[in-house]
Amino acid sequence: xxxxxxxxxxxxxxxxxxxxxxxxxxxxxxxxxxxxxxxxxxxxxxxxxxxxxxxxxxxxxxxxxxxxxxxxxxxxxxxxxxxxxxxxxxxxxxxxxxxxxxxxxxxxxxxxxxxxxxxxxxxxxxxxxxxxxxxxxxxxxxxxxxxxxxxxxxxxxxxxxxxxxxxxxxxxxxxxxxxxxxxxxxxxxxxxxxxxxxxxxxxxxxxxxxxxxxxxxxxxxxxxxxxxxxxxxxxxxxxxxxxxxxxxxxxxxxxxxxxxxxxxxxxxxxxxxxxxxxxxxxxxxxxxxxxxxxxxxxxxxxxxxxxxxxxxxxxxxxxxxxxxxxxxxxxxxxxxxxxxxxxxxxxxxxxxxxxxxxxxxxxxxxxxxxxxxxxxxxxxxxxxxxxxxxxxxxxxxxxxxxxxxxxxxxxxxxxxxxxxxxxxxxxxxxxxxxxx
Amino acid sequence: xxxxxxxxxxxxxxxxxxxxxxxxxxxxxxxxxxxxxxxxxxxxxxxxxxxxxxxxxxxxxxxxxxxxxxxxxxxxxxxxxxxxxxxxxxxxxxxxxxxxxxxxxxxxxxxxxxxxxxxxxxxxxxxxxxxxxxxxxxxxxxxxxxxxxxxxxxxxxxxxxxxxxxxxxxxxxxxxxxxxxxxxxxxxxxxxxxxxxxxxxxxxxxxxxxxxxxxxxxxxxxxxxxxxxxxxxxxxxxxxxxxxxxxxxxxxxxxxxxxxxxxxxxxxxxxxxxxxxxxxxxxxxxxxxxxxxxxxxxxxxxxxxxx
Numbered sequence: 001x002x003x004x005x006x007x008x009x010x011x012x013x014x015x016x017x018x019x020x021x022x023x024x025x026x027x028x029x030x031x032x033x034x035x036x037x038x039x040x041x042x043x044x045x046x047x048x049x050x051x052x053x054x055x056x057x058x059x060x061x062x063x064x065x066x067x068x069x070x071x072x073x074x075x076x077x078x079x080x081x082x083x084x085x086x087x088x089x090x091x092x093x094x095x096x097x098x099x100x101x102x103x104x105x106x107x108x109x110x111x112x113x114x115x116x117x118x119x120x121x122x123x124x125x126x127x128x129x130x131x132x133x134x135x136x137x138x139x140x141x142x143x144x145x146x147x148x149x150x151x152x153x154x155x156x157x158x159x160x161x162x163x164x165x166x167x168x169x170x171x172x173x174x175x176x177x178x179x180x181x182x183x184x185x186x187x188x189x190x191x192x193x194x195x196x197x198x199x200x201x202x203x204x205x206x207x208x209x210x211x212x213x214x215x216x217x218x219x220x221x222x223x224x225x226x227x228x229x230x231x232x233x234x235x236x237x238x239x240x241x242x243x244x245x246x247x248x249x250x251x252x253x254x255x256x257x258x259x260x261x262x263x264x265x266x267x268x269x270x271x272x273x274x275x276x277x278x279x280x281x282x283x284x285x286x287x288x289x290x291x292x293x294x295x296x297x298x299x300x301x302x303x304x305x306x307x308x309x310x311x312x313x314x315x316x317x318x319x320x321x322x323x324x325x326x327x328x329x330x331x332x333x334x335x336x337x338x339x340x341x342x343x344x345x346x347x348x349x350x351x352x353x354x355x356x357x358x359x360x361x362x363x364x365x366x367x368x369x370x371x372x373x374x375x376x377x378x379x380x381x382x383x384x385x386x387x388x389x390x391x392x393x394x395x396x397x398x399x400x401x402x403x404x405x406x407x408x409x410x411x412x413x414x415x416x417x418x419x420x421x422x423x424x425x426x427x428x429x430x431x432x433x434x435x436x
Numbered sequence: 437x438x439x440x441x442x443x444x445x446x447x448x449x450x451x452x453x454x455x456x457x458x459x460x461x462x463x464x465x466x467x468x469x470x471x472x473x474x475x476x477x478x479x480x481x482x483x484x485x486x487x488x489x490x491x492x493x494x495x496x497x498x499x500x501x502x503x504x505x506x507x508x509x510x511x512x513x514x515x516x517x518x519x520x521x522x523x524x525x526x527x528x529x530x531x532x533x534x535x536x537x538x539x540x541x542x543x544x545x546x547x548x549x550x551x552x553x554x555x556x557x558x559x560x561x562x563x564x565x566x567x568x569x570x571x572x573x574x575x576x577x578x579x580x581x582x583x584x585x586x587x588x589x590x591x592x593x594x595x596x597x598x599x600x601x602x603x604x605x606x607x608x609x610x611x612x613x614x615x616x617x618x619x620x621x622x623x624x625x626x627x628x629x630x631x632x633x634x635x636x637x638x639x640x641x642x643x644x645x646x647x648x649x650x651x652x653x654x655x656x657x658x659x660x661x662x663x664x665x666x667x668x669x670x671x672x673x674x675x676x677x678x679x680x681x682x683x684x685x686x687x688x689x690x691x692x693x694x695x696x697x698x699x700x701x702x703x704x705x706x707x708x709x710x711x712x713x714x715x716x717x718x719x720x721x722x723x724x725x726x727x728x729x730x731x732x733x734x735x736x737x738x739x740x741x742x743x
Contacts, residue, residue, distance in 0.1 A: 012449035083604065085585040086578050088631050095450040097629055109606060116608040232447075241463040246495040254495050260460045260610075289491040299448050301459035301492070314467055338606050352611050355467070414611045421615040423605045 013094040016227050019114040019151070020100055021142035022124030027159045031124060031197035032087055032100055035219065038204040039089040084114045094223050108145065108371065108386040112336045112426055115149035116412070119227045122155045122218075125178075127170055128163050135177050141371045147185045148334065148369075148388065148428070150408050153225050154182070154190045157218065161210065162196040168212040193218055232297035235325070236264035236272070237400070237410045238318040239354035244303055256287060256303035257312055259355070262409035264320075266304065267295040271321035274310055275400050280321045281306040298409075315356030317400045317410070328401030330394050332431040334369070337383040339417060339424040343391075344382070349424060351395055353413040359396040360415065366390035383425070390430070404428035451638055455488065458626035460610065461589060462492040465571050465624050466499040468614035472571035472624075476502040476529070478518035479689045480646050481575030481627065484635055486525065487642055488626060498527050500573070505560045506533040507552035509670055509692040517647040532563040553691045561597040570616055573624045579631045589628050595619040632687070633712045640705035652685045652703040663696045 022028040087098040099114030101107075115121065123142055125135065146154055156178050164170045171194045182190045193202055194210050195218060201207035202217045215221070238259050246254040266272070270283045286293040287303040296302045304318065319325055337343055343362065351360035368380040369388040383389045404411030415425040448456065465472050474489060476482045489498050502522060506515075522529040534555045537543040542562065543555045564572065578584045588604050590612045605613055614622055627635070639646065656667040658677045664684060665671055670693045673679050684697035685708070702708045 012451075014448050015450050015453045083586045083601070084606075086629070087585065088579045088629070090450075090631070090633065095453075095631075095634070113606045113608055117610075241460070242467050244493060244496050246497075258463055258492070260456055289494060297447070299453060299456055301456040301463075350615075352613065408609075412609045412611065414608055414613065416613055416615060421613070421617065423608075423613045426606070426608045 011093065013223065014227060015095045015097060016120065016222060016225060017097045017099065017118050018120040018122060018222065019111070019118040019146075020098060020122045020124065021111060021146070022122075022126075022138075022159075025129075026124045026126040027197045028100070028124050031122075031157065031159065031195070031203070032098055034197050034200060034203050035096075035098075036087060036089050038200065039091055039219070084110050091219060091223055096222060107141075108336060108388065109338050111142065111145045112149060112338075112388075115145055115151055116426065118149070118151050120153040120155060120222070120225050121146040121151045122157050123178075124157050124159055125174055126160055127158050127174060128160050130174055130177070131170070132173055135174070135181070139178070140181055143181055143185055143187065144371050147187055148336075150405055150428075152189055154187050155218070155221060156190060156192045157197075158192060158194045159197055161194040162199050162201060166194070166201075166207075166209045168210075171210075171213070191215070191221060193221065231263060232265050234263040234298070234407060235323050236266055236270075236318065236320050237262040237354075237402070237407060238266055238272075238304065239356070239410075240312055240314060240316045240318065241355045242314060243312065254305075255309070256305045257318070258301075258303045259318075260301040261296050261298050262354070263298050263407050265295050265297045266302075266318070268293075272306070272318045273321045273323070274312055275317045275319060275325070276327050276398055277311060277316065279310045281308050281310050283307075315354065315399075317354060319400070325400050325402060326432045327398040328395075328429075328432040329398040330363075330392065330433045331401055331429050332366075332390060332392050333413070333427045333429050334388060335383060335391050335415070335425045335427050336388045337385055337425050339420075339422050340385055341417065341420070341422070341424070342382045342384040343425070348418065350416040350418050351393070351413050351427075352416060353399055354410060356399055357416075358399065361394045363392045363394055366392070393427075401429055401432040403430060403432070405430075451634065451641060454627070454630055454634055455491070455638070457610075457629065458485075458488045459492040461612070461624065461626040462489055462573065464612050464614065465573055466493070468612070469571035469622070471567070471569050472500040472573060473503045473530070473567065473569045474498070474500050474573040475505070475575070476518065476522070477504055477689075478514040478521070478647055479575070480639065480650060481577065481635060483521070483644055483646055484627060484630075484638055485573065485575045486521065487638075487644055490525070498525075501528040501530050503530040503532070503563060503572075505556050505563065506531050506535070507556055507691045508533055508535040509552055511647070511649055511689060511692055513649060514647045514689055517645075521645070530563070530567070532559055532566075534559045537562060553694060556691075557597070564597065564621055569621060571614065571622045571624055573626065575627055576623075576625050577630050577632075577635075578625075578628050587625065587628065589625055590614050591623045591625065592616070593621050593623060597621070599623075633709065636705060636709045636712050640709055644705075646705075647689060649686045649689065649697070651708075652683050652701050654681055655684050655697060656680070657682050657684060657697065664699065665696055666692075668692050 020028050020032060085100045087100055089096050099118060101111040101114040123139060125139055129136060158171050158174050175192045194213050195202045201209055204217055204219045206217050238261055240257045240259050242258040244256045244258050266283060266286060268283055268286055271280055272283055273280050283304055284307045285305045286296050345362045345365060349360050351358050365380050365382060367390055368378040370378060380389050400410055402410040411429045413427045414423055417424045474485060534543055534552045537559045543558050576584060578587060588607050592605055593599055616622055656679050657664040658667060658673050658679055667673060667679055682699055683701055685700045685702060686697045689695060700711060702711045
């Protein structure tokens with residue numbers, strides 16, 4: 001038998017998560033439907049159900065791709081999407097998870113939720129609504145949230161180019177307009193594609209009708225984007241989820257620290273520091289069920305054993321012994337308020353960070369962010385649902401505080417209302433003061 | 437082959453990624469919930485869950501019992517498989533049956549041969565109350581059905597076991613909120629992000645044992661409404677119908693009264709992966725008589741406490 005030919009172009013590139021921002025009018029559901037359809041993610045009986053539902057809602061006979069992605073009964077009745085929905089498709093080299101965030105009420109809350117796990121954002125622009133004028137305010141709002149949540153790759157999909165006669169000048173106008181937004185927001189990696197979600201131009205295959213566009217079609221771009229949320233080269237952060245014990249004979253009692261590497265890489269023989277305690281130890285084994293690994297990179301769930309007994313419990317974080325991250329008790333953060341009950345600074349909240357839950361107090365509410373201009377000019381005393389604002393917090397016990405922009409995995413937290421157990425806010429650490 | 441076993445590479449392929457995420461979720465349940473249970477039916481998705489639980493917790497025992505809500509309408513080989521697997525793992529299995537709920541009078545069926553899928557919700561809620569479970573881990577996936585696409589990984593249920601699609605807790609990053617008050621519970625779906633293809637690829641990679649009816653075999657069936665209905669004591673042929681013996685396999689294994697096989701020669705996990713890549717019919721649509729009724733039947737059942 002011949003040795004298999006090594007085909008780097010067909011290697012499994014893992015998972016890419018992205019969010020689609022835009023409203024129904026921009027053709028967002030149609031674009032997602034098109035991606036799923038073209039990638040053979042839509043099977044025959046789903047198509048059959050869509051054909052029936054379309055007849056129920058409209059008299060037209062055209063297949064409405066957007067109906068494939070409208071989930072719940074209530075939404076189908078109202079014709080709107082009310083919650084983040086997750087969609088899946090795969091190409092031969094990569095699996096994709098789409099967070100489809102709706103564009104109506106609770107918009108900020110939904111998009112922040114979808115963006116929190118996204119490697120990339122597709123900003124959809126309906127070119128027929130822009131023409132030679134300005135971009136719509138929502139484009140800026142979506143882009144601002146993408147920036148806020150630290151999404152590194154933005155793809156501007158200039159949709160309905162077919163309705164503008166595939167005019168390059170129209171596309172270039174949108175690009176110029178968006179470049180100004182990207183510059184203002186500080187977006188680094190922005191790509192532009194002229195597409196027709198309805199007709200399929202440049203979605204999966206390059207379109208002959210846009211000879212002036214020499215970039216890849218959307219799917220190819222998505223296949224090749226780095227999924228850098230889990231960056232193996234960043235400093236190590238290994239929050240311990242669970243201590244796993246099994247009793248054998250006394251000498252062989254098993255004591256392992258189970259967790260998922262959140263950033264960086266943990267290696268056998270590495271000296272690590274246990275925070276907040278500060279003790280050091282050496283990594284003896286990195287277990288993955290039926291075998292041991294020499295190293296485990298960001299994203300991998302393993303069970304780590306150390307060379308000596310250290311007092312470690314859930315929520316402690318292993319970092320490299322030479323690394324001295326800030327142990328913060330007081331910090332500044334940006335909060336996106338998610339709950340119907342507004343923020344009440346007189347109350348205490350539960351703060352969930354890594355594998356740790358601590359009590360937290362909000363010492364001050366600063367400016368509210370205007371998501372249209374991305375400027376924090378509105379002074380606020382509280383935050384209500386869909387508000388984004390700067391706050392200072394104090395937590396009961398210090399923990400490893402990283403700035404969200406540098407290490408999103410350990411710079412993010414949620415607040416839980418201890419009375420209702422509702423998830424009240426999403427938080428991103430911006431500035432940390434060393435614990436005193 | 438050596439290259440394929442390179443365990444030190446840093447990049448995670450898509451199965452590694454999904455596996456690590458699911459292990460993380462299982463460990464979160466173990467750490468955050470006081471009294472969880474893992475639903476195990478012998479079906480392929482729950483077989484995947486068991487392997488993930490082994491990877492999450494071994495060499496320790498599972499920090500939760502396994503539980504099967506038995507409709508009483510089972511394929512015998514699935515129940516035999518279930519018991520074998522539990523014995524191999526040395527874990528504890530709780531079985532609660534719809535039959536007992538019927539005897540108690542909490543489940544009323546119009547006919548003995550009615551589908552008991554919906555009735556499972558009642559028995560499940562009774563078992564949750566009996567044992568005081570605050571979390572039930574299940575193998576549901578978001579790609580199975582439209583109503584599931586918006587389901588959370590940690591899905592909150594009120595004291596009536598109800599799911600309210602409009603009052604779901606937002607889930608951000610990997611920071612799950614598993615907190616409940618007494619009487620409430622969460623349903624946890626560690627393989628939410630998996631598709632049918634991912635499941636079969638994982639079964640092939642991990643060489644997981646499954647009940648034999650997942651693989652191609654000869655079986656007596658009746659062609660009815662575009663489905664192949666297996667001939668069983670609960671689903672006998674109707675007058676005028678022809679029984680034929682076909683080579684089939686099951687894509688899902690549920691209540692015998694509403695689970696149908698598909699025509700297929702695929703007799704290994706690899707062959708099923710190949711078939712799944714090009715398949716033209718989604719899992720439930722091809723095999724579940726009850727889901728065909730209406731677009732919204734799953735959503736209605738979920739609101740009533742169904743998994």
